[in-house]
Amino acid sequence: MRLSSLPIATQKEAPADAEIISHKLMLRAGLIRKLAAGIYSWLPLGLRVVRNVERIVREEMNRAGGLEVILPSVHPGALWHETGRWDIYGPELLRFKDRHDREFCYGPTHEEVMTDIARRELRSYRQLPVIFYQIQTKFRDEIRPRFGVMRAREFVMKDAYSFHIDDASLQETYQVMYEAYSRIFERTGLRFRSVMADSGAIGGDVSHEFHVLADSGEDAIVFSNGSDYAANIEATPAPVPEGHRPAPGATMEKIATPDTHTIEEVSAMLNVPASACAKTLFVCGHEKDTVVALIIRGDHELNAIKAAKLPEVADPLQMANTAQIRKIANSNPGSVGPVGLQCKVYADHSAAHLSDFVCGANEDGFHLRNVNWVRDLPEAATADLRNVIAGDASPDGSGTLEIARGIEVGHIFGLGTKYSAPMKATVLDRTGKNVAMPMGCYGIGVTRIVAAAIEQNHDEGGIIWPTAIAPFQIVIVALNLQKSAKLREAAEALYQRLSSQGYDVLFDDRDARPGVKFADCELLGIPVRLVIGERGLDAGTIECRGRRDSDNENIAMAALDDYLRKKLQITS
Numbered sequence: 001m002r003l004s005s006l007p008i009a010t011q012k013e014a015p016a017d018a019e020i021i022s023h024k025l026m027l028r029a030g031l032i033r034k035l036a037a038g039i040y041s042w043l044p045l046g047l048r049v050v051r052n053v054e055r056i057v058r059e060e061m062n063r064a065g066g067l068e069v070i071l072p073s074v075h076p077g078a079l080w081h082e083t084g085r086w087d088i089y090g091p092e093l094l095r096f097k098d099r100h101d102r103e104f105c106y107g108p109t110h111e112e113v114m115t116d117i118a119r120r121e122l123r124s125y126r127q128l129p130v131i132f133y134q135i136q137t138k139f140r141d142e143i144r145p146r147f148g149v150m151r152a153r154e155f156v157m158k159d160a161y162s163f164h165i166d167d168a169s170l171q172e173t174y175q176v177m178y179e180a181y182s183r184i185f186e187r188t189g190l191r192f193r194s195v196m197a198d199s200g201a202i203g204g205d206v207s208h209e210f211h212v213l214a215d216s217g218e219d220a221i222v223f224s225n226g227s228d229y230a231a232n233i234e235a236t237p238a239p240v241p242e243g244h245r246p247a248p249g250a251t252m253e254k255i256a257t258p259d260t261h262t263i264e265e266v267s268a269m270l271n272v273p274a275s276a277c278a279k280t281l282f283v284c285g286h287e288k289d290t291v292v293a294l295i296i297r298g299d300h301e302l303n304a305i306k307a308a309k310l311p312e313v314a315d316p317l318q319m320a321n322t323a324q325i326r327k328i329a330n331s332n333p334g335s336v337g338p339v340g341l342q343c344k345v346y347a348d349h350s351a352a353h354l355s356d357f358v359c360g361a362n363e364d365g366f367h368l369r370n371v372n373w374v375r376d377l378p379e380a381a382t383a384d385l386r387n388v389i390a391g392d393a394s395p396d397g398s399g400t401l402e403i404a405r406g407i408e409v410g411h412i413f414g415l416g417t418k419y420s421a422p423m424k425a426t427v428l429d430r431t432g433k434n435v436a437m438p439m440g441c442y443g444i445g446v447t448r449i450v451a452a453a454i455e456q457n458h459d460e461g462g463i464i465w466p467t468a469i470a471p472f473q474i475v476i477v478a479l480n481l482q483k484s485a486k487l488r489e490a491a492e493a494l495y496q497r498l499s500s501q502g503y504d505v506l507f508d509d510r511d512a513r514p515g516v517k518f519a520d521c522e523l524l525g526i527p528v529r530l531v532i533g534e535r536g537l538d539a540g541t542i543e544c545r546g547r548r549d550s551d552n553e554n555i556a557m558a559a560l561d562d563y564l565r566k567k568l569q570i571t572s
């Protein structure tokens with residue numbers, strides 16, 4: 001591609017609403033443009049990256065035995081009623097009606113549509129296992145679309161669905177897909193980790209996520225330093241404190257704590273560590289108009305996924321509002337505590353292990369000190385309610401936990417018959433009996449990978465594309481080419497030659513200043529830059545530089561092919 005023919009200008013500054021680096025750089029480099037909140041157009045350079053990711057994903061899905069399909073993005077509501085998800089999915093599901101007043105939704109995921117195909121087409125165990133996949137546009141009306149294409153409302157996903165005669169076959173295919181995913185992310189050139197995960201709204205028992213490691217990642221992922229245990233923090237069990245709870249000490253007392261609202265403020269004022277305070281959080285109950293109190297230690301954080309699994313608690317978790325809190329605790333959120341509450345109370349194991357602790361007094365501006373379970377308030381039901389923290393014991397018993405940030409780019413699930421049973425997707429088994437097919441489903445955020453790649457690979461100058469997904473492998477920069485016919489010819493010839501050798505080449509043939517061209521090269525992040533200037537031309541050399549290199553190398557023209565093969569890691 002000739003840069004002179006690309007009518008998209010790069011920009012020095014990103015719009016103020018772009019918060020993270022990948023979003024800023026994608027806008028500045030002209031890869032994407034925003035149409036509406038969470039809805040983006042892909043421009044030529046950006047689309048080339050998407051296509052590269054798709055190519056890797058498609059090759060590996062085919063290699064794993066997947067059959068490619070394209071399913072509709074608009075789904076009849078009736079299908080979603082069959083599995084009950086029409087009512088469960090919540091406002092992320094974009095619903096609308098057609099001219100006949102019939103319900104439809106825009107597909108956020110395709111279990112229902114795929115299972116509908118399966119129940120029509122699959123008849124016998126002999127046809128199984130089968131894997132269908134598609135690379136297709138999804139719509140999820142995300143509550144907070146942000147970070148550009150990272151958390152968009154409209155985005156491209158690869159989703160695959162497998163159908164089986166029994167669980168053993170599902171497990172086998174799950175393993176094949178796990179390996180295919182590992183190869184996909186290896187081939188993209190990104191640093192990633194697979195972790196055990198919670199299966200969320202999709203459901204099922206086993207699930208793994210694949211995360212691109214980046215400090216800006218929305219997910220906390222947890223590793224053991226003593227084993228290969230790795231899990232999303234959402235799905236990591238916290239250790240239960242060992243030994244007996246210490247015996248109560250001094251008598252409970254009420255103390256004035258004016259203008260303190262947070263655990264930090266209270267612990268500073270009373271000079272006690274946050275770990276000796278109990279934090280009380282109210283969440284909406286499963287039954288209408290009920291609330292449940294959750295008690296966790298002051299230095300811990302609530303784990304929303306774990307809390308939503310409590311039988312009395314609404315799923316997904318919803319915090320109670322101030323009016324509900326005032327009604328149950330007679331005070332504002334900054335002064336609430338578990339003593340005297342008339343609702344269901346759960347204490348996290350660590351909070352249940354506290355003695356002589358500090359908590360809100362359920363009276364504005366007051367806290368209680370030296371509070372003890374049993375003596376001052378009834379023993380609460382206990383549960384694992386908190387996020388693990390660095391240094392906690394690993395759930396597998398080996399080593400302690402460390403925490404890193406990750407961007408979820410893939411998620412695989414063993415679903416069982418969650419969809420096939422209600423939708424009656426059955427086949428005849430060996431004995432002639434009709435059985436519901438166990439299913440697996442496997443997602444990859446194709447467009448999210450593009451943003452994740454940039455989060456992980458950039459510098460002050462701009463993007464640093466991993467070669468496998470870069471929009472171009474090579475950029476040729478011709479300096480002052482309007483002044484020299486010889487130079488123009490040489491640059492043109494090099495562009496033609498490298499292109500015909502099969503390289504993806506971007507040719508900066510613009511009539512622009514060298515500084516502008518170099519800055520754009522950095523911003524666009526093409527792996528190899530070749531600069532043609534008069535001096536090199538006379539000497540028979542060309543100035544070469546990898547995007548991560550700090551210096552140029554002058555390479556003899558005759559040695560250029562070798563240089564490129566090595567730089568671009570072309571093996572054959």
Ligand code: ATP
Pocket residue numbers: 109140142149150151152153155157200202408409410411443444445446447448
């Ligand atoms: P998240 O927790 O990030 O919302 P999810 O668990 O809802 O993701 P899945 O339903 O597993 O996601 O979807 C499969 C993949 O699609 C995810 O691993 C992610 O890479 C991608 N994805 C999900 N939601 C979005 C989004 N809003 N924008 C871009 N990609 C997304």
Ligand code: MG
Pocket residue numbers: none
């Ligand atoms: Mg989601």
